Amino acid sequence: MNGGPRVRTAPFPVWPQFDDSEREALVRALDHGSWCRYGGVEVDAFEGEFAKYHHAAGALAVTNGSHALELALELIGLRPGDEVIVPAYTFIATSTAVHRRGGIPVPVDVDPVTHCLDPAGLEAVATDRTRAVIPVHMGGLVADMDAINAWAEPRGIPVIQDAAHAHGAMWRDRGLGELSTMATFSFQKSKVVTAGEGGALLLPGELYGEAFSRHSCGRAPDLSLRTASSNFRLSEFSAAVLRVQLGRLAEQTARRERRHEELTAVLAGIPGVIPQGRDERCTVNPHYMTSFVLDPGELAGLSRDTVVQALLAEGIPAFGSYPAIYRTEAFRAAENGAVRVEDIARRCPNAEELGARGIMIPHQVLLGGHREIDDVAKALAKVLAQLPRTGGGQP
Structure with missing residues (x-):
């Protein structure tokens, strides 16, 4: 950033990765004629x-x-004014x-180790209007589905x-299809399975017919229009x-898991760097x-x-983490039950910390070898050692 040599000059593995297999698949679909x-x-x-x-x-x-x-929220019958814990x-x-869908998202704090929804916070935010809870498997690490399901099931x-x-x-x-819930996926360009855009739901067998109808303009199997819905085909x-x-x-998941273990080990050895932790019950993690x-405490100011700008200058792909959702204009512009942002922030200290001081390295880095891992660690250690401590530690 100050004009010196970069740690990394070679490109990291590109994403998405593709070859003639995708070309042949596209031609196959083209030739079939029914697009x-x-x-x-x-x-x-x-x-x-x-x-x-x-x-x-x-x-x-x-x-x-x-x-x-x-669509998942439509399938559970979410109505305007219903609350959903997120x-x-x-x-x-x-x-x-x-x-x-007309609902009110109710933020709950995340676990400081896993960065996933903290089940311990569910009861405090639940009301008689709570209609659903949406845990997010952050970075590929599955949220504590044992505790979340144990809380949700007896309450219906x-x-x-x-x-x-x-x-x-x-x-x-x-x-994830065995955990007695629906699950939703994205195939946007950065995801570990991608077609540029796209998505999917995992469904219990009895829900497929209803979901199919609602994703196709409300058509029943006989193509009659039986409900008001949209086209999500x-x-x-x-x-x-x-x-x-x-x-x-x-x-690819096996490769990323091996490299992720190496990367988190070296990151944890850099003073002031706290990697996302593990939950051993998550037995496969694709490491998005x-x-x-x-x-x-270590890196005040x-x-x-x-740091992100400096890592980019050193040739390392890096991004600031998601802001806490209640800190975004998009959240504040919608109906939120007249709850003040600062009131939410007080009950979500971990989300505050992650949103302000979190950094993400994309998954394609993990498709490289030992050199890629070494360069990320070397660049981060260099940046943290040389950057001035200014700005009060805020992003």
């Missing part, structure tokens, strides 16, 4: 393969991850989906897993690409990102955003 799922074969095949991969009774492919969340630290789409509150980061993740060696071209991408997921927090 919509009606009459096509690719979407149906992908849904079957995606459901099997996640040990689910069924899967429904949709246009994107946001629509997957909206993590305070997540990408804004988790709460926006609630807003778009549906759980919807936001698994946009967690393709192929497993909890206690069980696929995925194209045959996207599904053809996703089938190939899904076929690479297991091998490697995230860590700058400890204000060091701006997170300046």
